[in-house]
Amino acid sequence: MSDIDAHIPVSANLKQTLTPYLPPKGENHVTLTYAQSLDSRIAAKRDERTTISSEETKRMTHWLRAHHDGILVGVQTAIIDNPGLHCKSFTDEDYKLQEQSPQPIILDPQFRWEFKATKLACNAAHNGYKAPIVVTKSGYEIDTAKKFKKKGIEDFGGKVLMLDDFSWKSIFDALHNDCGLKSIMVEGGAHVIESMLEVGAFDSLVVTVGPVFLGRAGLEVSPKESVILDKVKWAAAERDSVMCAVQKKE
């Protein structure tokens, strides 16, 4: 961890609060994390990326990423945000935290995502980062266009993981056991977050609340039913508040 600490300055207070919620070394662990407004919106509009985190909590996210083997987002987020899904150093822009950068994972049941010309493709081709794993539902093996897409990803060292059962348990089991990714951080979007909250498919939860209302037209996160959390700790950052918790076991 000394390497991570040296390059991403996160306040001692935040680090101290977050540390008990980090994946235990060598154990399977899923962390669900996202930033929301006071009115529980993760974006101002459905198809728009909105920055809610401040500089400090953005750094915190990169610090969290560096503690995980894999980082997963839903296909909609991959398409709209075109994310890098790597660990960025904020103290020295030229230094890349490649070694700590987790394996990017795109959850894409219908295999809609195009790898070509994305930030992930650019990172894999030119910057030495890992090419993504795309998790799809089985049944697309015979589609020529999709076969071609699959090859494009594999050519860069990436992988297309086809699953019959698309439950969270099967997805994480496959990533843990077949792909060797013990700790996985999930960053969104709304559908992924809600569905993980609904079935309790996470070990720890880290929510950044930004002091803004995004309004009714924003992209909301609210599960179907109530979710009770356990071992809750808040850390007041400079501008945001960060909540850490684990799933309440009955």
Added chain:
Amino acid sequence: MSDIDAHIPVSANLKQTLTPYLPPKGENHVTLTYAQSLDSRIAAKRDERTTISSEETKRMTHWLRAHHDGILVGVQTAIIDNPGLHCKSFTDEDYKLQEQSPQPIILDPQFRWEFKATKLACNAAHNGYKAPIVVTKSGYEIDTAKKFKKKGIEDFGGKVLMLDDFSWKSIFDALHNDCGLKSIMVEGGAHVIESMLEVGAFDSLVVTVGPVFLGRAGLEVSPKESVILDKVKWAAAERDSVMCAVQKKE
């Protein structure tokens, strides 16, 4: 303030964070305050009272009340919650903070609320608390049932305030200038909060976020458009996080 501090123990950290957002002595001031879940619900169901605050932040609310001249809720909240709207002492149940208890105000444009048999009526009749001010729209003066209701409130020393213009500005102007209530704390419900956020009808805002998701069926608070806040401070309480802010002036 020594009297208040003696009887309602609120942590030094919370008090320190809240103090700059309290009404300045002798100035007109409106504080908007409420407790919400992570998914921005103030109740688990539309017509149900849900406790979101922990003991500590409940005490904080009573401590905040003791710093205001008036406390306002909407008619729907008055009907569903049957609130006492007074300052409760938590250290010594027999000791009543009557002197610091603010003037209860019910915002009730159609004058639907029944004073009779409410906690507010009981408090006024037996416990020495102030009878409420009901703020209504003008035009009900001739309705016999409503005249009777009005008399019932006035008999206990309360008041029915009739306004032609029911904008937030007119309501607070009348309460400040005609009723001598300089500092007013508004506690809800959802419609009142949203509409005050939308027009910026507050000087300071105190939101308690409880670490729970209440789910889609809950009573949501989200203004029509985005609202940017200024001078934001968070205080991590034992279980909840409390955000203080002021309205962002352009």
